[in-house]
Amino acid sequence: MSSLRKVTNQSDFQLSYIKLEDRNNNGNIAANDVGTMDVWFPWVDNPRQFASKVLVIEVIGLSRIYLWESGEFLWYCISDKYMEGPFNRHSKISVNGDEFSQGKIVPGDAGRANKELEVRNKGNEIFIKMYNC
Secondary structure (H helix, E strand, O other), rough: OEEEEEEOOOOOOOEEEEEEOOOOOOOEEEEOOOEEEEEEEOOOOOHHHHHHEEEEEOOOOOEEEHHHHHHHHOEEEEOOOOOOOOOOOOOOEOOOOOOOEEOOOOOOOOOOEEEEEEEEOOOEEEEEEEEEE
């Protein structure tokens, strides 16, 4: 399993993280601030688990990104609905520092390690990078 250990919020907006399966694992990170935590990415394999377990990163006023682990990968989407089948909108997260923006598909093996998330914005578009730390 992988865990989120650090979030660097380089955006102009407050950021919140909420783990639905454990409401004690949540917090806020002010604009241009850094937060440390130990939040495991939840294991999700179906719509019921998605609705009750995902890790939500919310950039206040702009966007929500849903994160979880399944198989050998970390996954994300910007929809609050789990979609099954080969043509779903879920995308694997790259952890080599490549950026992805809302809705952009970025393949990449997440591996098994602690993760650091970096969030920034350009106007109303949110960009995220994930690294092993």
